[in-house]
Amino acid sequence: MTSEVLGRPGEKVVLLGNEAIARGAVEAGIGVAAAYPGTPSSEVPMVLASVADEVGFYFEYSTNEKVAFETAAGAAWCGVRAITAMKHFGLNVASDSVLPVVYTGVRSGLVVMVADDPSGWSSAQSEQDTRYYARLARMPMIEPSNPQECLDYTKLAFDISEEFEIPVFLRTTTKVSHSIGTVELGEIREPKTRGEFRKDPGRFYSIRPRLQELHGRVDDKLGRIEEKYGQRLNQVYPGEGNIGIIALGVGFEYCREGLLQLGLTTPIAKIGMTHPMSEEFITGFIEDKEAVLILEELEPIIEDFVKQVAKDVNPKLVVHGKDMLPRSGEYNLETILPVLGEVFGKKPEVDFKAHERQVREAERGLPPRKPVLCPGCPHRSTFYAVKEVFGDRAVYAGDIGCYILGIFEPIEMQDFVISMGASAGLAHGITRVSDQDVVVFMGDSTFFHSGLPPLVNYSFNAKRSPLVVIMDNAITAMTGHQPHPGSGFTGMGEKVKPVKIEDVIKGFGAKVRVVSAFNQRKLIEALEELREIEGPRVLVARGECRLLTRRRLKSKGIPIVKYVIDADQWKVHEDLEEIAEQFACPAFMQGEESGYYIDLDLCWGCGVCKQIFPVGVVETLRREAL
């Protein structure tokens, strides 16, 4: 699928919010972009990677968000505009450097794009509200509502950052990043890619007594930003009545459409800058109102601010927000319309609840469709072998990556999932106090991102350590196949020498076995061998992401070898259903009468099923038959 992100100025195209942010960065003349992929922000770096060469700026996939932020900040210190993009949890990783860089400031525009994920469409950790980070870091934060604003605000973020020499957050949520919309493209500024670090003693560290001075300077910058942009980024959409609505992000879009549906012309205050909040703007909007309804997803940050301002300027103001709307989960028209209906005494055209009951009835008894590991996925094979050796009794430490799907039945081998690399750290704690067998599952990209410190800690502090299985598919698969140090190529497609996971681990002094993830016998042998070792031990289960194998073979015109189940042989053996249901390849289909067959359209030819069933049950389909 081709993107229209490099269209001509003045052209109207349809872009994804994240694509529009990437276009905004290009229009702003960035010289450097660096990121670690994290959905819902992933398309920002993906698009930037795809156009970096053509436009002429530097792009990299860094090993984690902290390194990515530092890469961008270093460039911005040298007078080169830079952007980094991350998901909300990525900011937790980067924050250690983000906070002090707010104090030191930058010499040219530095934008930190952060995507929150209310409802957790692509996230498993928490529904954290990144707006608190803006307050914690005392860093400006602006928030677009739709793809056009994604583009415009990105450019504006660079301008604010450069003018006040402070990094700026561009915050989105899933439905801003992943919504599409008509966007009018602007002029592309020639990228400035070279700069210089000019020594400036006292500027780039915040050791006392400079610390307080720099802190004071941040306060001053925020005050001036509030003054200059408070009226410009926040906007009143005038209307009738003495009840007002305050909204931001995608909530603003729902609000406008909701009012339209109910035939209302209520005044709306749209918040485009969530930090610093403009007291003057809020005062202007609320001083003549009887009541306001605040539509903000997640935490009541604006609500608290409005209540505080109202105390002085309009103490009788009724403030509705979290008393009517949930704190958890993203909003949509179905959440907002009934609330608008209640506040303004209007009824939506459709009775949502009655309609929903009807839908539930229609859906009753249907087989669920949850996300599953792809056909031919190396992780399925690795999980299967580990269960053969360790059964259901071992503690299975989970981590972030496609293998998180091992949570679901029939695999059920992710007893906990906390954060990137946390599998190994938590497993270590468990092993310190329990004699249980503990197996750690960690992906290759996660290993480079946050797996190194807990694994080197095993060599330092654990005579008896958990068994670590690195599921190495050579790529960051879940977020869309971005390269990492082990992949052998960079974000701009340049070939580099891959860092071998086994070499790194050997350097830690751990016992390492490297085995094909598609070879059940060898996996089991290696696991049995490593089980007998007490100290640090790592199995690298190596198998390319099958999506990539498939794409590679297809581009070369090589057909995938496929497999078939011999129906007569199936009848000879007992309990084969159990094996089929435990392995649960999406290509296995239950036949009309008895037994399973393999759907050849879905078989991606990993050949593991041939190894797990008794000899003769699964046969290789000859090429000619394809």
Place this chain on the structure above:
Amino acid sequence: MKFDVMLTGVGGEGVLTSGVVIARAANLEGHYVRGVQLHGLAQRGGVIPTFVRFGSEDEIHSPGIMQANADLILAFEPLEAVRACYYARKEKTIFVISDHRYIPVYSSILDIPYPKLGEITRRVIPFSKKFSVFSAHGLAKEELGNMILGTTVLIGAATGMEALPLEEDNVRKAIETTVPGELEKNLEAFELGLKLGRSE
């Protein structure tokens, strides 16, 4: 004017790309376009609904379609047509469905049989103004040797039967800009679909 399309199917089927084709065709026609794509974990064999809305800029703000308000539901998988009923209602929604089944693994793991097509139709009818089922994927495999082109066949069918109110030529142009690498096959698939749709 406002027209709300929902596309649904299984991750990896090309639902997302089909949404982009429709969005770009609407843009070529001069409409204001909004919509949502869901990415991430759901792609892996899960359900991925995509929404495309087009029409006048004054009437469209929300990226998502409101419950019971889709004008057209393009279901690339029949079971997912049932789950799309949340966005449908008898007074306004047209369903255009491909009959190619993608049986979820949970059907065998949990021993819940995949319903017969007649059963699926019975469940969808109370939510549909009009209802058309095509062997889009079967036809793509038979005529073009590639099942995945069934998504383009279905877009063709919806265009041909005028359930999707966009000019054929604009859809063709949108296919050109969206999948230039597989252009010929996709255009053939679109023509096949147009014929199916016109005879509906």
